[in-house]
């Protein structure tokens with residue numbers, strides 16, 4: 001969530017939604033003609049030309065795989081050295097939280113990553129303030145899983161309930177704006193609540209379930225950062241009806257300067273220091289805690305499930321399973337053949353889609369015709385609205401200048 005995605009201002013061109021791609025097609029793989037660009041899928045992972053920026057080498061291996069080898073893998077420590085690094089980091093977290101009730105804060109959504117992290121943090125002997133942000137879309141199973149984790153780990157849970165009328169207004173504004181990332185209102189709410197609450201409680205370390213093993217690959221052209229409050233406010237100004245009085249955002253200055261440099265806050269991603277395997281993590285959660293699987297990624301939020309499996313592939317041709325499976329191929333958790341087989345499964349069983357569609361419309365207060373009319377409007381890019389991208393570029397230039405002058409490297413933000 002903390003990533004900047006400064007991708008070019010384009011959307012996928014005339015590409016079929018990946019869910020409709022037939023892996024057993026008689027056309028040679030990687031050479032299927034679709035509109036102005038040849039359809040091509042990486043020969044090592046399953047990223048394809050639904051990423052408009054993707055490029056392939058002469059062996060058909062994509063830039064995401066090369067970036068994983070060259071850059072991302074340097075921050076991934078699943079071997080024994082990871083444990084040593086993690087022990088060092090944990091010791092520092094404990095030290096920073098000495099004489100305080102909590103030494104870190106952990107956001108618990110009930111999904112696999114944050115649930116497993118909660119379990120690991122207990123074993124690491126940290127004392128987290130555990131927070132859940134209820135944006136109105138929790139599945140019943142998510143609520144039950146959160147209760148089980150908290151009870152098992154003997155954590156106290158703080159639940160922050162978002163003002164539903166404001167959330168609804170913001171989500172409808174995003175829908176009307178026709179941008180790809182409809183998850184921004186939820187994601188921004190989760191992070192901003194967590195950071196504001198950490199500051200209120202003088203907590204310096206934010207624990208994140210973000211991890212390279214299952215999320216190391218993501219096409220930056222698909223959408224911008226959920227933390228970009230300038231973009232969020234601009235979209236709401238254009239299409240919202242209410243004023244956002246209770247919805248707290250994080251500003252650019254807070255996010256990149258105030259929290260890390262003045263408040264000395266750091267984000268720690270412990271799952272990058274252990275051999276994190278999604279299937280093993282779910283098995284351990286089920287065995288130890290009685291946690292139950294959602295059957296699909298992000299099943300903890302009814303909105304995210306609907307958005308990722310219907311809106312995004314149908315309207316934009318983006319199938320989020322692709323970067324997720326590609327990350328797992330590169331981190332050695334699944335084979336490419338296994339990933340291709342997963343992609344053959346339907347994104348939505350028809351009856352489940354009908355139920356979710358009905359629920360979504362009822363919950364946000366629009367009828368089916370209105371929904372279909374809104375979704376049929378032209379796709380927009382997040383850069384059609386003001387963004388913080390220019391500020392970010394200026395920050396990076398300043399950082400490079402300071403580094404040249406001082407000869408030191410500064411990690412402005414994790």
Ligand SMILES: [Zn+2]
Pocket residue numbers: 042043044045046047061062063064065066326
């Ligand atoms: Zn690849």
